[in-house]
Amino acid sequence: MLETERPDLSLSPLTRSAAAELHNLLQQNRGHLTAHGDYAEQVAMSRDQVEAELAADSANLRFGIVLSGTLIGRIDLIAADPPKYGLGYWLAKNATGQGYATAALRALIGHAGTELHATQIYAGVTRGNARSEALLERLGFLPVLDFDSYRRFHLGLR
Ligand SMILES: CC(C)(COP(=O)(O)OP(=O)(O)OC[C@H]1O[C@@H](n2cnc3c(N)ncnc32)[C@H](O)[C@@H]1OP(=O)(O)O)[C@@H](O)C(=O)NCCC(=O)NCCS
Known part of the structure; x- marks a missing residue:
């Protein structure tokens, strides 16, 4: 479990026991999550497929974003090429x-820096996803490369 700066908000490692709750949340947010063309694969998964994904070994860190005990989202730290990571x-x-x-x-990036020595x-943000760009910019990320369909952002930790 990772604490955040908000006392009611924490990050909880996603294990197969969270599959039903995660699947429900994905189904309730189909339109929202696919509005920019992202997350179509996650939204299309059956409950069993979600469980299999959470049970599979992975070098990536998978966390549920939990508000007062209720799952409200997901965040992944992708071990792309450590000490370089993706989000x-x-x-x-x-x-x-x-x-x-x-x-x-902010909590996951702090963890990546101190515990995993991420540098x-x-x-990557799909074009048109202004809220995601604003989020990264609030955290100090800078746009570094434009592709046809998305923009790459970067944060240096040391
Ligand atoms: C991308 C996404 C996570 C951003 O969510 P978000 O709600 O904009 O981001 P935050 O939770 O940090 O909230 C920021 C908002 O809360 C407000 N806020 C209130 N208290 C705040 C605080 N203590 N700190 C920061 N912001 C705060 C901000 O002013 C901002 O408001 P705004 O929406 O009027 O600009 C969300 O839009 C989403 O899940 N989209 C669908 C999936 C997706 O696109 N994922 C990213 C793929 S790259």
Whole structure:
């Protein structure tokens, strides 16, 4: 469990026991999560497929974003090429606009720096996803490369 700066908000490692809750949340947020073309694969998964994904060995860190005991989103630290890491993140629609993603990402980035000795963090944002770009910029990320369909952001940790 990772604490965040918000006392009611924590990051909890996602294990197969969270599959049903995660699957429900994905189904309730289908339109929100796929609005920019992302997360179509996660949204299309059956409950069993979600469970299999969470049970599979992975070098990536998978966390649920938990508000007062309720799952409100997911955040992944992707071990792309350690000490370089990537990020994936989403919130349920009704949990947006309150700073939860900012606090969750800040906690995970802190963990990556202190515990995993990460030096670089990257995130790719699909064109048109202004909220995701604003989130990264709040955390100090800078745009470094434009691709046809997405923009790459970077944060140096040391
Ligand atoms: C990307 C995503 C996580 C951003 O969510 P978000 O709600 O904008 O981000 P935060 O939770 O940090 O909240 C920021 C908002 O809360 C407000 N806020 C309130 N208290 C705050 C605090 N203590 N700290 C930071 N922001 C705070 C901010 O002003 C901002 O408000 P705004 O929406 O009016 O600009 C969300 O839009 C999402 O899940 N989208 C679908 C999936 C997706 O696109 N994922 C990213 C793929 S690259």
